[in-house]
Amino acid sequence: MTCASVHSRLSEWLDGDLEPAAARAVGAHVAACPACSRHAGELRAVSTLLSELPRLEAAEPIAPRVADRLELVGGARRPALAFLFRGVAAARPLILPSLVPAALLLTVILAGVLALDSGPLPRYGWRPGGGGSSRRRAPKATRSSRRQRSISRASARRSPSRPRSWRAGAKARSSSKRSSLATARSPASPCSREMLRAKRRSSRPSDSSASSRFAIADAGSR
Amino acid sequence: VSKIYERDRGATLSAGEMPLGAQSLGGAVLPAPESARREGELVASCRSGDPLAFAQLVRLHEGMVVTLAARLLGEAEEARDVAQEVFLQVYRMLGAFQGRSSLKTWIYRIAVNQCHNRRRFWRRRRRDRETALDEGLLGPALVPGQPGSGLGGSVRMGPYEETLRRERALRVQAALLGLRFEQRAVLVLREVEGLTCEEVAAALGVPEGTVKSRLSRAREAMRRKLRGLVEEGGTA
Numbered sequence: 010m011t012c013a014s015v016h017s018r019l020s021e022w023l024d025g026d027l028e029p030a031a032a033r034a035v036g037a038h039v040a041a042c043p044a045c046s047r048h049a050g051e052l053r054a055v056s057t058l059l060s061e062l063p064r065l066e067a068a069e070p071i072a073p074r075v076a077d078r079l080e081l082v083g084g085a086r087r088p089a090l091a092f093l094f095r096g097v098a099a100a101r102p103l104i105l106p107s108l109v110p111a112a113l114l115l116t117v118i119l120a121g122v123l124a125l126d127s128g129p130l131p132r133y134g135w136r137p138g139g140g141g142s143s144r145r146r147a148p149k150a151t152r153s154s155r156r157q158r159s160i161s162r163a164s165a166r167r168s169p170s171r172p173r174s175w176r177a178g179a180k181a182r183s184s185s186k187r188s189s190l191a192t193a194r195s196p197a198s199p200c201s202r203e204m205l206r207a208k209r210r211s212s213r214p215s216d217s218s219a220s221s222r223f224a225i226a227d228a229g230s231r
Numbered sequence: 232v233s234k235i236y237e238r239d240r241g242a243t244l245s246a247g248e249m250p251l252g253a254q255s256l257g258g259a260v261l262p263a264p265e266s267a268r269r270e271g272e273l274v275a276s277c278r279s280g281d282p283l284a285f286a287q288l289v290r291l292h293e294g295m296v297v298t299l300a301a302r303l304l305g306e307a308e309e310a311r312d313v314a315q316e317v318f319l320q321v322y323r324m325l326g327a328f329q330g331r332s333s334l335k336t337w338i339y340r341i342a343v344n345q346c347h348n349r350r351r352f353w354r355r356r357r358r359d360r361e362t363a364l365d366e367g368l369l370g371p372a373l374v375p376g377q378p379g380s381g382l383g384g385s386v387r388m389g390p391y392e393e394t395l396r397r398e399r400a401l402r403v404q405a406a407l408l409g410l411r412f413e414q415r416a417v418l419v420l421r422e423v424e425g426l427t428c429e430e431v432a433a434a435l436g437v438p439e440g441t442v443k444s445r446l447s448r449a450r451e452a453m454r455r456k457l458r459g460l461v462e463e464g465g466t467a
Binding site: 017019020021024026048051052054055056058059060061062063064065066067068070071072074075076078079 | 282285286289290293294297298301302307310311314315318319322396399400403404407418419422423425428443446447450451453454457460461462
């Protein structure tokens with residue numbers, strides 16, 4: 010047995026916690042080795058010094074003080090609704106006082122937001138995905154733009170934006186595609202008829218633009 | 232409750248009048264099963280809301296809690312504050328005490344946790360660096376002819392011996408405060424309070440093997456810190 014292995018077991022040997030065989034081996038080494046014997050003596054002296062530390066007593070009995078504090082915590086000085094928060098207050102004694110300013114701050118912020126929000130609604134509301142502020146004036150609508158908008162609105166009405174399921178979504182997508190093609194081709198819809206007419210006119214070779222031709226033709230028809 | 236404690240403050244209760252014998256619950260007089268039975272009765276009385284029983288429980292354990300807290304924190308006044316916190320927590324949590332360990336071990340566990348929390352509180356405020364050695368930790372001065380505290384039996388001490396004892400106690404306490412908290416807790420519970428390794432493991436909530444390894448390292452560290460003192464003791 011080496012001195013290093015004995016040093017690592019000296020504490021347990023002194024406490025009598027080693028197995029009998031190991032204890033015998035350590036004891037034999039300590040008896041033969043002066044360095045290990047001195048080491049063991051020093052550890053024993055540490056134990057003696059610690060056990061000689063004086064035991065302390067409270068300057069005055071603690072029980073009455075604890076009773077006073079229990080009276081303070083659990084007595085009649087508590088507010089009436091404190092029994093609702095007794096568990097929380099016992100676990101975190103500072104949580105209730107810290108919640109009061111937080112609640113006040115939240116109320117003030119909410120009141121401020123509501124006061125600011127109660128003004129007149131903007132004339133041109135937010136357009137989803139359009140960006141920009143609500144106070145911006147909308148551009149003056151031309152006849153062609155109005156027509157374009159009515160077409161897009163009609164197609165939006167036909168195609169549901171949020172399908173209920175994957176299968177329903179696929180069905181809705183295919184049906185909306187079909188219906189948009191049908192609207193473009195069918196002569197029943199006045200918008201699509203005008204579009205087809207405009208397309209035909211624009212396909213003719215000419216130096217003027219298709220839109221101006223369309224506008225002139227439209228004016229002429231009136 | 233306060234009236235009862237006011238009466239109690241006047242030390243009107245003698246050992247014979249107490250509902251449960253304080254001396255018998257100390258553990259030294261009665262055999263273990265009898266002591267455990269009395270302890271169970273005391274806990275049951277406290278749970279039923281008997282204030283006298285709780286006062287009795289506090290009186291029985293306050294010395295050990297104050298000593299433990301003082302050795303772990305290094306300040307006598309702080310130790311008394313912590314002891315109050317410990318007994319407040321004991322009062323609140325007595326309903327959760329299942330009796331798997333002894334009441335003493337359970338109270339030790341609460342005390343160690345409270346000391347750990349207090350130490351963390353100091354560290355957050357960087358107060359632990361300013362802690363000086365507290366003279367209050369040396370205990371009452373032993374006058375010649377008075378039984379020595381912790382020295383066993385009645386020891387007649389002269390002024391020279393008394394000065395030596397106080398110096399030695401200060402050095403040991405300073406060395407203790409130089410240890411890590413986990414090692415200090417193990418060493419105090421084992422060497423100062425005299426618990427077994429099993430009881431220390433129960434009080435700290437760690438395996439017994441961990442207690443033994445921490446104890447070994449703590450003793451080694453103390454041996455190095457108290458080189459002059461232990462060399463005298465080792466050769467003696």
